[in-house]
Amino acid sequence: MNDIYNNLTSIYGEAPVKEPARQLYFIEKCRNIIENEEKRLGRKLKKCVCTFGCQMNAHDSEKIEGMLGEMGYIDSKGEEDADFIIYNTCCVRENAENKVYGNLGMLKHYKKTNPNLKIALCGCMMQQESVIKTVKEKYSYVDLVFGTHNLYKLPELLYNCLSTGESNIEILSAHGDIVEDLPSVRHFKYKASVNIMYGCDNFCSYCIVPYVRGRERSRRPEDIINEIKALVDDGVVEVSLLGQNVNSYGKGLDCDINFAKLLRMVNDIPGILRIRFMTSHPKDLSDELIYAMRDCDKVCPHIHLPFQAGNDNILKRMNRKYTKEQYIALTEKLKKEVPGIAITTDIMVGFPGEYDVEDTLDIIRRVRFAGAFTFIYSKRTGTPAAVMEDQVDPDIVKKNFNSVLETLNPIIYEINKEKIGKTYKAMAEGVSDHDPELLTGRLEDNTLIHFKGSKESIGKITDVKITDCKTFYVLGEEI
Numbered sequence: 158m159n160d161i162y163n164n165l166t167s168i169y170g171e172a173p174v175k176e177p178a179r180q181l182y183f184i185e186k187c188r189n190i191i192e193n194e195e196k197r198l199g200r201k202l203k204k205c206v207c208t209f210g211c212q213m214n215a216h217d218s219e220k221i222e223g224m225l226g227e228m229g230y231i232d233s234k235g236e237e238d239a240d241f242i243i244y245n246t247c248c249v250r251e252n253a254e255n256k257v258y259g260n261l262g263m264l265k266h267y268k269k270t271n272p273n274l275k276i277a278l279c280g281c282m283m284q285q286e287s288v289i290k291t292v293k294e295k296y297s298y299v300d301l302v303f304g305t306h307n308l309y310k311l312p313e314l315l316y317n318c319l320s321t322g323e324s325n326i327e328i329l330s331a332h333g334d335i336v337e338d339l340p341s342v343r344h345f346k347y348k349a350s351v352n353i354m355y356g357c358d359n360f361c362s363y364c365i366v367p368y369v370r371g372r373e374r375s376r377r378p379e380d381i382i383n384e385i386k387a388l389v390d391d392g393v394v395e396v397s398l399l400g401q402n403v404n405s406y407g408k409g410l411d412c413d414i415n416f417a418k419l420l421r422m423v424n425d426i427p428g429i430l431r432i433r434f435m436t437s438h439p440k441d442l443s444d445e446l447i448y449a450m451r452d453c454d455k456v457c458p459h460i461h462l463p464f465q466a467g468n469d470n471i472l473k474r475m476n477r478k479y480t481k482e483q484y485i486a487l488t489e490k491l492k493k494e495v496p497g498i499a500i501t502t503d504i505m506v507g508f509p510g511e512y513d514v515e516d517t518l519d520i521i522r523r524v525r526f527a528g529a530f531t532f533i534y535s536k537r538t539g540t541p542a543a544v545m546e547d548q549v550d551p552d553i554v555k556k557n558f559n560s561v562l563e564t565l566n567p568i569i570y571e572i573n574k575e576k577i578g579k580t581y582k583a584m585a586e587g588v589s590d591h592d593p594e595l596l597t598g599r600l601e602d603n604t605l606i607h608f609k610g611s612k613e614s615i616g617k618i619t620d621v622k623i624t625d626c627k628t629f630y631v632l633g634e635e636i
């Protein structure tokens with residue numbers, strides 16, 4: 158970061174046209190305003206970043222926190238004592254949206270007690286016209302609104318807001334260039350997420366993501382590699398490569414690259430010990446990628462491979478572009494080439510027309526998933542599935558959802574139980590939130606572990622013996 162700042166000649170002249178110099182310029186401008194405000198109030202200004210949704214959003218929030226931190230904001234204890242509150246929203250399910258609206262209602266009261274408070278909204282929800290209309294009509298006290306395509310412009314938009322005192326809404330309908338090298342924070346010293354691509358071209362018929370995150374676009378491999386090398390210099394040993402569909406990485410770039418090749422390049426970076434990635438779409442999982450997973454010693458033996466539904470007719474209506482047997486064959490190939498691989502998945506229950514889940518249960522039994530995110534279908538306005546006529550009765554959906562859990566959870570437990578008595582490598586990530594006597598970490602296959610061990614092992618990969626298990630984690634001790 159310092160190099161970038163050193164290259165800035167002045168923050169008092171005209172704003173640079175090029176990014177990221179332009180946003181770094183506005184960070185400095187915001188910092189001036191914030192410092193003056195701190196002098197007036199006799200205290201530091203505080204920020205509260207609230208994140209909804211997926212790992213991509215969590216990673217976007219690290220960038221938001223990084224930019225706000227550079228401006229001088231420090232962390233608040235919660236929303237009650239913050240001077241700047243930002244909701245990074247998700248629109249994949251209706252209840253996440255309702256939660257945002259519910260919380261926004263409460264923030265109005267905080268504005269009364271702290272007239273300096275600025276409220277901002279960003280993320281996927283804001284890319285929907287109906288949401289912007291609601292925000293304007295019902296939540297006019299919100300100061301700043303922006304979307305997924307202009308997150309990098311937070312400094313400029315916030316500066317306009319702070320310097321004029323006026324609210325500012327800027328939503329772009331299409332993405333521009335990918336802006337590199339803006340500040341970011343990491344919540345773990347030893348592991349980091351790295352975006353390798355943005356957007357999605359798959360248009361699964363239930364999913365709103367392609368409409369709010371835009372078309373697929375990949376970062377240049379040299380930018381990704383340089384970012385990871387800088388992370389290694391900063392003490393990171395584990396990276397998670399992120400994208401809505403990492404398996405189609407590289408399409409549209411003017412160089413000879415795909416995700417398998419990128420994995421091999423990351424594997425060659427000295428200092429990296431573990432490489433993870435998500436999410437993979439089954440239709441794009443190539444043999445070349447499976448072989449890269451097999452060959453690259455740092456790529457963890459774990460894949461998150463959402464199947465969503467087992468019935469071929471439902472899969473077709475979901476526009477998933479694979480059949481049940483093709484999916485099972487893929488998992489068998491993965492198990493053959495990458496021994497010990499853990500396969501986790503997403504399962505959706507209650508898609509229009511899905512009155513029973515027999516095929517879904519069949520996949521669960523045959524693949525034996527090590528974990529799964531299970532969801533009830535949520536109707537998203539603007540998607541093809543929302544206007545399908547055969548929406549399923551909620552009682553039937555609930556019954557089917559329970560059948561899925563009753564089949565899935567004992568298998569996950571069995572897989573964990575098979576680990577008891579064996580020794581594995583665990584990354585010790587920190588002290589357990591629930592028991593200060595234990596450390597929390599992840600095995601190579603991504604199994605969550607709580608274990609007795611030395612605090613000196615935090616941030617390191619250490620040998621652990623598994624002593625017991627529950628459905629969603631194992632217990633162990635360092636040896």
Ligand code: SF4
Nearest residue numbers: 357359360361364366
């Ligand atoms: S692959 Fe399908 S479910 Fe995943 S983000 Fe793209 S459209 Fe949505």
